[in-house]
Amino acid sequence: MKALFCYDGPLYKDENGDYFDSILNDQMFQRYFAVADELEVIIRTRPISREQAIKKMSQLTNPMISIIECPNLSSFSGMIINTDKVKKILKERILNADLVFIRLPSVIGNYSIGLCKSLKKKYLVEVVGCPWDSYWNYSIKGKLVAPFSAVMMRRQIRNAPYVLYVTNNFLQKRYPTKGKSIGCSNVELQPATTDVLISRLKKISEYKKNTKLIIGTAAGLDVLYKGQQYIIQALGQLKKQGIDCFEYQLIGGGKGTYLKKVAEMNNVADQIKIIGQMPHDEVFTWLDSIDIYAQPSRQEGLPRAMIEAMSRGIPCIGAKTAGIPELIDNKYIFTNSKTEVEEISNLLLDMRSECCIMERLAFENFHEALKYQRSTLVERRTRFFMSFAE
Structure with missing residues (x-):
């Protein structure tokens, strides 16, 4: 079974074409192999020197993980130039997937949900943050974006069939769902003595x-x-x-x-x-x-x-x-x-x-x-x- 993970990220890519991150690493992605044999990750990337990456991050080494690089949508100009390219990539990979995991808040995630609905593909939303808090506390421009982003997030989550929240109460109250849901943190600590x-x-x-x-x-x-x-x-x-x-x-x-x-x-x-x-x-x-x-x-x-x-x-x-x-x-x-x-x-x-x-x-x-x-x-x-x- 093939799973697809959709998120803005970013991942970091060195001059050899290897991918690194401190959070999105082999251990984090391992959870999806409980229900899948292969995992594709659609995400934007940023360049980094290999020396800096090895010093500060973990390298993705699992051969069953494929990275599909996505054009940047994090800026106004990027959205104008790259939206059609991103939708084309997403549509192709969503059609090819058996299960789709979508992490929100993210622009790639929002587009993925729309495509999953139109293509009648099964998807699960992971809610890892609050766009209202993120944008409202970021800048004056962010305060203009915050209401729109929060309304969109509520709509996306309300109608999602499966939702995993990283909190026990807060995100559930702010972004409720009609679908099946669970509160389960992204944090996974090793046993403490x-x-x-x-x-x-x-x-x-x-x-x-x-x-x-x-x-x-x-x-x-x-x-x-x-x-x-x-x-x-x-x-x-x-x-x-x-x-x-x-x-x-x-x-x-x-x-x-x-x-x-x-x-x-x-x-x-x-x-x-x-x-x-x-x-x-x-x-x-x-x-x-x-x-x-x-x-x-x-x-x-x-x-x-x-x-x-x-x-x-x-x-x-x-x-x-x-x-x-x-x-x-x-x-x-x-x-x-x-x-x-x-x-x-x-x-x-x-x-x-x-x-x-x-x-x-x-x-x-x-x-x-x-x-x-x-x-x-x-x-x-x-x-x-x-x-x-x-």
């Missing part, structure tokens, strides 16, 4: 009054809606009060030029460490080195990085965005409002002042993350995929 929690609790117990606490965030460095600037501003506010006992480390793709400017404006450049993109197999070592994880995003599905941090027993704070409040104690959620910088400052001070708070959060977060172990999620997702395939 209690040794991880014991090590974290020991680390917390050794904090002194003068210990510098390291805050960490894993997210794109040049994407404004990821919100790292609000943590930086909070550190600036604390520094004005004479409190400079925090360091903020950021990993993720991009240069972080804007974030560096924010740090300078808030007089905390010496407290900010931009690490950049990191191979995923090194992320857990980094997580074990930090003390607090922050997810200040204004657009998310269910953040993989936060769940991975929780699996290491890290106390977390996060924005009131999408699925983040489903993961952590509501007392450690800050609002997406004018007061959020002050709220972040207060949360950091609370953790700083009471080790018992951090110990409790470490325990709670570790056990919440156990729900996202690979074996549990693979079983649930596979049952849903098999129902779709039948």
